[in-house]
Amino acid sequence: MARATIKSIAKETGYSVGTVSNALRGAASVKSETRQEIQAVATRLGYRVNMDGLKLRTNKSYRIAVLVSVSPDAAEEWEGVEFTRILAGISAALQGSRYEMSVFNVADIPDAMTTLARIVQDGLADGVIFSGTLHDDPRIAFLQQHAFPFVTMGMSDSKMEHAYVDFDSQAAAFDATARLVRLGHRRIALVNPPAELIYATQRQTGYEQALTDGGIPIDSALIFNGSTTARTGQNSFDALMRLPDRPTACICANEAMTLGVLSAAHAAGVRIGRDLVVISTDDLQLSRYFVPPTSTYYVPIEETSRLLGEYMLKALDGANPSETQKKIRATLIERQPDTPALHTAPTK
Incomplete structure (x- = not known):
């Protein structure tokens, strides 16, 4: 049997040689259905790409670098749960393309910058995906300076457009706060990530906007910033309970922080749902198992991470950044x- 070629696959499928070639290299310009059909025929005919030769001809690595932040604190075990799901979604999006995923562990921003320099200068990957965007993010500036394709999980304040997938943190914080204001809460705490993160600013903006709309003055003592861990949740609860005018409600940035608040509240004899109402925001749905389970503003991490991979392929294919930007609105899950x-009446 003759070796399968792009021409023989084109003859078998009825598509042009150019379309077949683009589909086999995973180009985003080819519709997903068409790409899958062509790749299925190629598999049936036994088509194999000589990747070593292809890399030499194209001067590409056919690898996507994913930067994963690894905390130096071994106690911060929550990070691994989320990153596993993110990597699974990206990997699923790359299936059927010629690209493979390479994971680079980084401890902090300087470490990330060193890693990015190696990736770009040594050709270790053709594109980069990373999360946790910062104000004036040096990673974004570096990659834009070198015209290197990348996608971020999170928006940025860069003046140059780039590919991103983001959860609408501002809208979620606004909705959660407005919900509590309608129930008569006037002392609402916000347990937020570090202030240098873009989405921390977005969350605080939504929170403050809802308070202002409800005629409630903003009290900075009710805003607690820290790493997105259960320990931060515990620390924030302890600090908030020391206030002379304690909060009656608390909005947490993720489920790890929420778990810390619930644990500290239980130890202090504070009844969740009566003495303190807690609302969470996250994408893992682990809060359904908390005691008591909290209401959550939920974004499916599978959709978010899959889009990261899809947008990366499009960016590599030269897509306009306006075609590779999406902000996902959260859905309230009432638990x-x-x-x-207490002692107040809900507003109309």
Whole structure:
């Protein structure tokens, strides 16, 4: 049997040689259905790409670098749960293309910058995906300076457009705060990530906007910033409970922080749902198993991470950044009944 070629696959499928070639290299310009059809025929005919030769001809590595932040603190075990799901989604998006995923562990921004320099200068990958965008993010500036394709999990304040997938943190924080304001809460705490993160600013903006709309003055003592860990949740609860005018509700940036708040509240004898209402934001749905389970503003991490991979392929194919930007709105999952603030009446 003759060796399968692009021409024989084109003859078998009825598509042009150019379309077949683009489909076999995973080009985003070819519709997903067409790409899958052509790749299925190629597999049936036994088509094999000589990747070593292809890399030499194209001067490409056919690898996507994914930067994974690894905390130096071994106690911060929550990170691994989320990154595993993110990597699975990216990997699924790359299936059927010629690209493979390479994971680079980084401890902090200087480490990330060193790693990016190696990736770009040594040709270790053709594109980069990373999360946790910062104000004036040096990683973004470096990659833009070198015209190197990348996609971020999170928006940025860069003046140059780039590919990203983001969760609408501002809208989620606004909705959660407005919900509590309607229930009569006037002392609402926000347990937020470090202030240098873009989405921390977005969350605080949404929170403050809802308070202002409800005629409630903003009290900075009710805003607690820290790493997105259960330990931060515990520390924030302890600090908030020391206030002379304690909060009656608390909005947490993720489920790890929420778990810390619940644990500290239980130890202090504070009843969640009566003495303190807690709302979470996250994409793992682990909060359904918390005691008590909290209401959560949920974004499916599978969709988010899959889009990261899809947008990376499009960026590599030269797509306009406006075609590779998406902000995903969260869905409220109610696990607790609406609880009005004690001694106050819900607003209409």
